[in-house]
Amino acid sequence: MRTSDAVGRYGEQVAVAHLEAAGMRVVARNWRCVDPVRGELDVVARDGDVLVAVEVKTRRCGPDGAPGAGHPFEAVTPVKAARVRRLLVAFAERSGERAPSLRVDAVAVLRPTRGPALVEHLRGVA
Amino acid sequence: MGLGATRGVALVGLAGAVVDVEAFVTPGLPAFVVTGLPDTSLGQSRDRVRAALSGIGCSLPSRRVTVNLSPASLPKQGAGFDLAVAVAVLAAEGVLAREVVRGWTHLGELGLDGRLRPVRGVLPAVVASVAAGLPRVVVPVENAAEAELVPGAQVRGASSLAAVVRGHGGDVDAGCEPDDDDLPGRRRAVEPRPVPDLADVVGQVEARRAVEVAAAGGHHLLMLGPPGAGKTMLAARLPGLLPDLEDAEAVEVTAVHSVAGTFDAAGGLLRRPPFEDPHHTATTPSVVGGGSGVVRPGAASRAHRGVLFLDEAPEFRKDVLEALRQPLEQGSLVIARAGGAARYPARFQLVMAANPCPCGRATGKGDGCSCAPVERRRYLARLSGPLLDRVDLQVEVTAPSRAALAAAEPGEATAPVAGRVRAARAAQAQRLQGSGARCNGEAPGSLLRGRLRLPPPVVADLDAALDRGRLTVRGYDRVLRTAWTLADLDGAGTPDRDHVGAALLLRLRGRAA
Numbered sequence: 001m002r003t004s005d006a007v008g009r010y011g012e013q014v015a016v017a018h019l020e021a022a023g024m025r026v027v028a029r030n031w032r033c034v035d036p037v038r039g040e041l042d043v044v045a046r047d048g049d050v051l052v053a054v055e056v057k058t059r060r061c062g063p064d065g066a067p068g069a070g071h072p073f074e075a076v077t078p079v080k081a082a083r084v085r086r087l088l089v090a091f092a093e094r095s096g097e098r099a100p101s102l103r104v105d106a107v108a109v110l111r112p113t114r115g116p117a118l119v120e121h122l123r124g125v126a
Numbered sequence: 127m128g129l130g131a132t133r134g135v136a137l138v139g140l141a142g143a144v145v146d147v148e149a150f151v152t153p154g155l156p157a158f159v160v161t162g163l164p165d166t167s168l169g170q171s172r173d174r175v176r177a178a179l180s181g182i183g184c185s186l187p188s189r190r191v192t193v194n195l196s197p198a199s200l201p202k203q204g205a206g207f208d209l210a211v212a213v214a215v216l217a218a219e220g221v222l223a224r225e226v227v228r229g230w231t232h233l234g235e236l237g238l239d240g241r242l243r244p245v246r247g248v249l250p251a252v253v254a255s256v257a258a259g260l261p262r263v264v265v266p267v268e269n270a271a272e273a274e275l276v277p278g279a280q281v282r283g284a285s286s287l288a289a290v291v292r293g294h295g296g297d298v299d300a301g302c303e304p305d306d307d308d309l310p311g312r313r314r315a316v317e318p319r320p321v322p323d324l325a326d327v328v329g330q331v332e333a334r335r336a337v338e339v340a341a342a343g344g345h346h347l348l349m350l351g352p353p354g355a356g357k358t359m360l361a362a363r364l365p366g367l368l369p370d371l372e373d374a375e376a377v378e379v380t381a382v383h384s385v386a387g388t389f390d391a392a393g394g395l396l397r398r399p400p401f402e403d404p405h406h407t408a409t410t411p412s413v414v415g416g417g418s419g420v421v422r423p424g425a426a427s428r429a430h431r432g433v434l435f436l437d438e439a440p441e442f443r444k445d446v447l448e449a450l451r452q453p454l455e456q457g458s459l460v461i462a463r464a465g466g467a468a469r470y471p472a473r474f475q476l477v478m479a480a481n482p483c484p485c486g487r488a489t490g491k492g493d494g495c496s497c498a499p500v501e502r503r504r505y506l507a508r509l510s511g512p513l514l515d516r517v518d519l520q521v522e523v524t525a526p527s528r529a530a531l532a533a534a535e536p537g538e539a540t541a542p543v544a545g546r547v548r549a550a551r552a553a554q555a556q557r558l559q560g561s562g563a564r565c566n567g568e569a570p571g572s573l574l575r576g577r578l579r580l581p582p583p584v585v586a587d588l589d590a591a592l593d594r595g596r597l598t599v600r601g602y603d604r605v606l607r608t609a610w611t612l613a614d615l616d617g618a619g620t621p622d623r624d625h626v627g628a629a630l631l632l633r634l635r636g637r638a639a
Contacts, residue, residue, distance in 0.1 A: 071156060071188035073155055073187075073188050073189075074156045074188060077155075078155070081155065093393050106155065108188075122153060122154065122155065125154065125155050126495050
């Protein structure tokens with residue numbers, strides 16, 4: 001479990017770097033909530049006016065170059081995406097951030113056995 | 127963003143409609159959506175396609191895959207679209223060239239290991255594809271012989287998805303070719319039932335004559351007689367007397383059996399008239415066709431251009447017998463379901479055998495019969511008037527006597543009788559040319575009463591029977607048809623008064639006016 005936590009933290013760092021390079025400003029990281037929805041937002045960022053919750057999924061690649069546990073995006077089910085959106089609504093209320101519109105993104109971080117990590121960014125998944 | 131398209135075929139009854147199978151790969155969370163009115167087994171094709179694709183080393187993209195089956199309003203059934211879906215996805219991904227794949231029709235079900243499994247109804251599907259200007263088809267290797275029966279089709283048989291991809295010039299892992307060919311269902315040979323010879327029937331001169339007339343004119347036949355008289359034997363020998371099917375008929379018959387899954391392509395097109403003998407416990411859907419979703423042809427359609435034999439006819443359920451009235455009249459069956467109406471051809475020759483009463487001994491004087499009169503009356507009344515009215519030949523079959531058995535002189539064999547039947551059919555074909563009918567049994571009444579009208583002295587007995595109410599107007603036409611057949615068997619140009627009289631006797635079970 002500890003290894004996968006480390007992989008997850010690594011992935012979130014890579015994702016944040018990617019989002020900032022793409023011109024987004026990170027507002028919060030690992031924001032947790034119990035009520036009304038239990039869960040965690042990996043990254044909350046601002047893309048211009050839009051408040052964006054980013055779900056980060058990280059996978060290590062096996063020796064064959066393919067992620068053994070499946071592609072990161074396969075773990076973002078419609079149910080999960082919907083939960084992230086509800087969490088984002090809760091975040092917007094609690095934090096007092098101005099949020100004229102909300103969006104949920106997904107970022108996949110693939111770490112090959114050697115070489116730089118591969119990042120894919122999907123906008124507006126929920 | 128990738129778009130790939132190929133073709134599949136949806137079957138409604140025997141009518142095939144070419145379906146565009148489009149795959150659209152877009153960025154988005156991984157999903158595989160099939161749209162365009164798929165049924166359950168077609169909707170599940172996404173799981174089979176996913177497994178088969180990863181089996182050949184082209185796993186599904188981790189993006190959103192939308193597969194659309196167009197026209198979207200036409201309900202589609204079955205696993206036969208698996209291959210088309212997989213190929214469309216591969217084209218959308220750029221593994222296969224889009225222009226190449228577009229011009230092909232793909233039929234076949236996929237196994238999880240990428241093996242291609244045979245499907246039903248390949249023949250009508252390929253016919254539809256060729257008719258739509260798409261002669262190039264890929265089918266499972268087991269169905270290739272069947273597909274090649276269609277004139278003009280360019281058939282490519284394949285045993286696996288990998289073979290299909292290579293055939294289209296794609297590059298895939300070679301290592302996952304399925305090699306074990308001994309799985310159940312791989313080879314499924316349907317043994318053709320041998321048709322017994324007429325020489326086996328002892329005695330029964332009148333009944334043999336009735337069977338010959340039925341074969342010559344395509345007439346429906348009812349045989350009444352005690353158990354063990356040989357009714358079933360006679361009926362089973364009728365198909366052997368019928369001439370081979372013509373090309374168009376053979377394609378039609380084979381198509382029905384292909385959809386029914388009772389056809390083995392190894393023997394080529396079905397050239398012999400089929401023989402179907404459903405048991406008397408048969409349900410209406412099993413006889414006329416039915417089933418949820420995919421409407422399968424029933425025994426009546428499988429007997430198209432052949433013989434439908436109902437042994438112990440009064441024991442059949444009332445609704446089964448009544449359901450046969452439509453095909454007897456129209457030569458086809460329309461089975462309506464929520465998803466649409468399927469039309470199957472069903473121009474069969476009806477042969478019924480029945481005991482005269484529940485105990486079966488009420489023949490001749492009826493001395494041995496132990497049934498109450500009311501039972502006896504009710505028994506045959508189960509064959510309703512409207513149904514019997516459509517049966518041209520109604521004969522009583524008596525058990526052969528001990529003397530006839532002892533004489534044991536073999537009856538006339540099938541071959542010479544079949545020769546007479548062929549000659550009679552040739553005469554009919556010439557006479558009925560242009561009327562749409564092929565034999566006397568199908569000749570339209572307007573023709574019988576018009577161009578082929580017989581002079582009044584010849585039909586005097588018939589007119590008398592009609593006046594006395596022994597015949598309906600439909601029965602009148604039916605007797606005329608039988609009379610023409612009798613004349614054809616005799617080599618006479620037109621029926622004379624004797625032919626009409628004999629036809630009337632055959633119709634009225636020997637109790638002529």
